[in-house]
Amino acid sequence: MLYADTVRNRSLSEQPVLIAIIFAVSCVVFALVGLHHTLLALPFLPQPEEHGLVTQGIATLVVAGLFTLNILLISRLRLRLQIFVVWAELFMCFLIFFFAFDLNFPFILTKLPFLLTQGVFTTLYVSAISITIATVLAIFGAIAKLSSNGFAFAIASFYTSMFRGLPLLVQIYLIYLGLPQLGIFVDAVPAGVIALSLCYGAYMTEIFRAGIMSIDKGQWEAARSIGFKFGLTMRRVILPQAVPIIVPPLGNQFIAMLKDSSLVSVLGVWELMYLARTLGQREFRHLEMLLTVAIIYWVMTIVFEIVQGRIESYFQKHHRR
Amino acid sequence: MTHEDTNAVGSEIIAIRDMHKWYGNFHALKDINLTVHLGEKIVVCGPSGSGKSTMIRCINRLEGHQKGTIHVDGIELHEDMRNIDIVRQEVGMVFQHFNLFPHMTVLENLTAGPMWVKKLPRAEAEDTARRYLERVKISEQAEKYPSQLSGGQQQRVAIARSLCMEPKVLLFDEPTSALDPEMVSEVLETMEDLAGTGVTMVCVTHEMGFAKAVADRVVFMDEGRIIESGEPVEFFKNPESERTKKFLDQILS
Amino acid sequence: MNTFKKLAAVAVALTMSAGALQAGDVLDKVMADGVLRISTDPAWPPQSFLDENNEMDGFDVDVARAIAAKLGVEAAFVTPDWSLITAGNWAGRWDISVGSMTPTKERAEVLSFPAIYYYVPASVAVHNDSDAQAHSDLNGRTIGVSAASTWEQYLRHDLVIDAVGVPEFDYEIDPGEIKTYGTDIPVIDELRLGDGVRINAMIGSLPNFLDAIKNGYPIRVLGEPLFFEPLAVAVDLGDEEFSAKVGEIVEALREDGTLAELSEKWYDFDFANTN
Numbered sequence: 001m002l003y004a005d006t007v008r009n010r011s012l013s014e015q016p017v018l019i020a021i022i023f024a025v026s027c028v029v030f031a032l033v034g035l036h037h038t039l040l041a042l043p044f045l046p047q048p049e050e051h052g053l054v055t056q057g058i059a060t061l062v063v064a065g066l067f068t069l070n071i072l073l074i075s076r077l078r079l080r081l082q083i084f085v086v087w088a089e090l091f092m093c094f095l096i097f098f099f100a101f102d103l104n105f106p107f108i109l110t111k112l113p114f115l116l117t118q119g120v121f122t123t124l125y126v127s128a129i130s131i132t133i134a135t136v137l138a139i140f141g142a143i144a145k146l147s148s149n150g151f152a153f154a155i156a157s158f159y160t161s162m163f164r165g166l167p168l169l170v171q172i173y174l175i176y177l178g179l180p181q182l183g184i185f186v187d188a189v190p191a192g193v194i195a196l197s198l199c200y201g202a203y204m205t206e207i208f209r210a211g212i213m214s215i216d217k218g219q220w221e222a223a224r225s226i227g228f229k230f231g232l233t234m235r236r237v238i239l240p241q242a243v244p245i246i247v248p249p250l251g252n253q254f255i256a257m258l259k260d261s262s263l264v265s266v267l268g269v270w271e272l273m274y275l276a277r278t279l280g281q282r283e284f285r286h287l288e289m290l291l292t293v294a295i296i297y298w299v300m301t302i303v304f305e306i307v308q309g310r311i312e313s314y315f316q317k318h319h320r321r
Numbered sequence: 322m323t324h325e326d327t328n329a330v331g332s333e334i335i336a337i338r339d340m341h342k343w344y345g346n347f348h349a350l351k352d353i354n355l356t357v358h359l360g361e362k363i364v365v366c367g368p369s370g371s372g373k374s375t376m377i378r379c380i381n382r383l384e385g386h387q388k389g390t391i392h393v394d395g396i397e398l399h400e401d402m403r404n405i406d407i408v409r410q411e412v413g414m415v416f417q418h419f420n421l422f423p424h425m426t427v428l429e430n431l432t433a434g435p436m437w438v439k440k441l442p443r444a445e446a447e448d449t450a451r452r453y454l455e456r457v458k459i460s461e462q463a464e465k466y467p468s469q470l471s472g473g474q475q476q477r478v479a480i481a482r483s484l485c486m487e488p489k490v491l492l493f494d495e496p497t498s499a500l501d502p503e504m505v506s507e508v509l510e511t512m513e514d515l516a517g518t519g520v521t522m523v524c525v526t527h528e529m530g531f532a533k534a535v536a537d538r539v540v541f542m543d544e545g546r547i548i549e550s551g552e553p554v555e556f557f558k559n560p561e562s563e564r565t566k567k568f569l570d571q572i573l574s
Numbered sequence: 575m576n577t578f579k580k581l582a583a584v585a586v587a588l589t590m591s592a593g594a595l596q597a598g599d600v601l602d603k604v605m606a607d608g609v610l611r612i613s614t615d616p617a618w619p620p621q622s623f624l625d626e627n628n629e630m631d632g633f634d635v636d637v638a639r640a641i642a643a644k645l646g647v648e649a650a651f652v653t654p655d656w657s658l659i660t661a662g663n664w665a666g667r668w669d670i671s672v673g674s675m676t677p678t679k680e681r682a683e684v685l686s687f688p689a690i691y692y693y694v695p696a697s698v699a700v701h702n703d704s705d706a707q708a709h710s711d712l713n714g715r716t717i718g719v720s721a722a723s724t725w726e727q728y729l730r731h732d733l734v735i736d737a738v739g740v741p742e743f744d745y746e747i748d749p750g751e752i753k754t755y756g757t758d759i760p761v762i763d764e765l766r767l768g769d770g771v772r773i774n775a776m777i778g779s780l781p782n783f784l785d786a787i788k789n790g791y792p793i794r795v796l797g798e799p800l801f802f803e804p805l806a807v808a809v810d811l812g813d814e815e816f817s818a819k820v821g822e823i824v825e826a827l828r829e830d831g832t833l834a835e836l837s838e839k840w841y842d843f844d845f846a847n848t849n
Contacts, residue, residue, distance in 0.1 A: 180665035222420035226434035227410040266655035282623040284789040
């Protein structure tokens with residue numbers, strides 16, 4: 001959280017002008033969107049064909065009024081409840097959007113087990129292996145980039161420049177098509193894992209580098225003065241302090257990797273995104289599959305976010321400065 | 322070789338000869354000569370920017386010098402040396418800002434060196450650690466993290482941390498200047514206590530009371546040079562140079 | 575470029591393990607392993623797709639199985655991206671493509687086409703609301719098509735099909751704007767939104783349109799097919815023996831009526847023979 005001031009902000013209910021502005025703006029927006037087209041207006045307009053200007057106007061005013069009232073009520077809640085209610089309402093909006101597609105749910109149900117056992121499983125294990133290798137690459141990359149050895153620095157900076165510079169899809173193609181030309185035969189999954197590891201290793205190198213540089217040089221001096229060599233200093237003093245700092249950006253990378261792993265579907269790996277694009281084709285039910293997969297990705301991301309939150313609070317408790 | 326040979330206690334442990342150091346074009350240390358014998362307590366003082374911190378940081382090669390020689394326990398310090406960590410085990414250092422490891426408990430801070438550098442078994446390292454914690458009078462804080470301690474307590478932990486390596490020499494780099502006034506005395510008491518045990522100490526400090534009580538020799542530096550050195554009684558009563566007089570007037574008034 | 579190719583050839587020759595194919599290489603390996611590895615993309619129903627049991631099915635898949643059966647080996651499927659199949663240089667990852675590929679000149683530089691196994695009519699589809707009655711009504715309109723397909727080449731008046739037994743064709747449409755997409759499916763979805771919402775019409779394979787209409791898409795087929803597209807099996811360059819063997823097998827499948835039968839099964843029409 002930002003560093004909060006000790007003076008309370010005026011709440012919305014104390015600012016009638018602001019309430020009026022919200023109401024006016026929402027009236028204009030709803031009028032422009034044209035509520036008579038949307039699900040929202042259905043309860044107010046029993047016969048869609050008959051809506052004249054008057055009914056439209058009434059619908060707009062009612063909905064805008066409810067909207068403003070909703071904001072006003074939420075603004076009076078306690079912080080925790082407020083967060084919960086806003087989340088719930090936004091999620092409701094998403095569900096309405098989801099149901100608006102008139103999806104075939106029995107079809108989704110028949111495909112769901114396969115999506116989970118084949119798709120989610122493949123996506124998760126490809127991502128997990130890749131992020132592990134990428135982390136190792138990143139630690140060495142960061143150390144090399146900070147070292148005074150020209151050789152190490154050159155290799156590391158070339159590596160980060162190249163693998164951050166090329167589109168991931170191109171890297172996947174290059175590794176899959178290119179390595180066999182050199183006599184190294186890699187299958188689809190290993191090729192995908194190599195590409196993902198190299199690419200994310202390059203991004204994470206910069207994260208680790210920033211983390212290492214953020215540690216006070218007094219820590220290096222203290223470690224040296226009791227006889228620590230470089231490796232020991234890194235392992236026992238610098239990295240343990242850098243890790244809490246780099247957990248948030250690292251969590252970002254994990255989540256991004258989860259979704260970027262879908263790029264290996266071009267190699268014919270049956271991960272989540274590949275199945276989303278192929279499973280519904282025969283029955284022309286690809287929207288069902290895309291939306292289902294969208295939600296599966298989102299759920300996986302939420303799980304990661306929770307894990308990241310746990311790790312962050314662990315470090316906050318145990319590693320105070 | 323003019324400012325030495327007084328109060329020889331034991332054999333030479335630190336020998337600095339004709340040493341110079343530059344930061345780029347800035348001539349930070351000029352023609353430094355200093356010998357420290359085993360068991361000696363040396364206090365280095367001088368105005369800020371006089372090079373006193375830089376000089377003691379050269380003794381365990383946290384800083385490098387460009388000219389002259391430094392020998393620690395017979396080993397010469399230079400940039401090509403392979404065994405600097407052995408020298409550093411012999412030379413403990415206490416920093417102005419403590420530099421404790423914030424992610425380790427007090428006990429872990431103390432056992433880190435013995436366990437990972439000297440490869441002592443954990444039990445033995447912890448025994449040593451608790452013994453030194455007792456000596457600096459904070460044994461009850463062993464399981465806490467540094468951030469849970471006061472500044473004075475942190476500095477005492479830092480002293481105990483360097484003692485755990487059982488070094489031949491202890492260097493103090495302005496150990497009380499970052500402390501709140503009411504905490505200075507507890508750290509000074511600890512240091513005086515320590516001085517009584519016969520350990521070799523080189524302290525950069527402005528605490529003249531400490532110098533009078535403990536030092537075998539006081540070294541005065543200004544503008545990168547050692548201006549004069551001598552026994553504390555003589556040094557404070559009859560300083561040789563004008564600069565020393567001026568400095569002492571300022572600091573003691 | 576030539577020097578580069580030579581250098582590449584030397585490098586490949588030096589490294590041996592993935593070196594250029596020799597006659598008989600692929601055939602020997604297939605017979606030795608007892609497995610024919612077939613690439614086909616299950617994003618193209620009804621040629622190739624995943625059925626209710628999430629297994630490979632479709633016309634191409636059936637043809638591939640028939641070819642494997644004639645060879646007396648098992649059929650195994652891999653599903654690389656289309657661009658990887660058409661790029662050639664398969665490095666032995668799979669042996670054959672049965673994926674409704676049009677044998678164009680460019681593709682013939684990196685792949686070998688042993689046989690054409692069917693001809694698919696390329697047709698025009700419009701939304702039910704469209705007032706278009708003939709192909710010429712679409713002149714100047716926006717037309718959607720999957721990218722890098724023969725249909726796009728047709729729209730750009732740049733279509734060359736140099737295969738035998740292809741009926742003559744004329745360019746009947748002068749599109750206003752051509753919108754291209756990854757595959758067929760997104761184009762049909764664009765058309766579904768309404769006449770002219772995103773596009774006015776699309777070109778694609780007739781069987782595909784019939785399938786979509788059967789699944790309730792509000793579209794209709796406009797007029798007769800524009801042209802017939804020959805579709806071939808493909809193998810990697812180098813092993814002429816394997817290529818010839820595949821050619822023989824496909825001809826045999828045509829003569830004994832297997833191809834016609836499979837075509838009837840999937841399309842209710844015999845696309846295996848043009849006349």
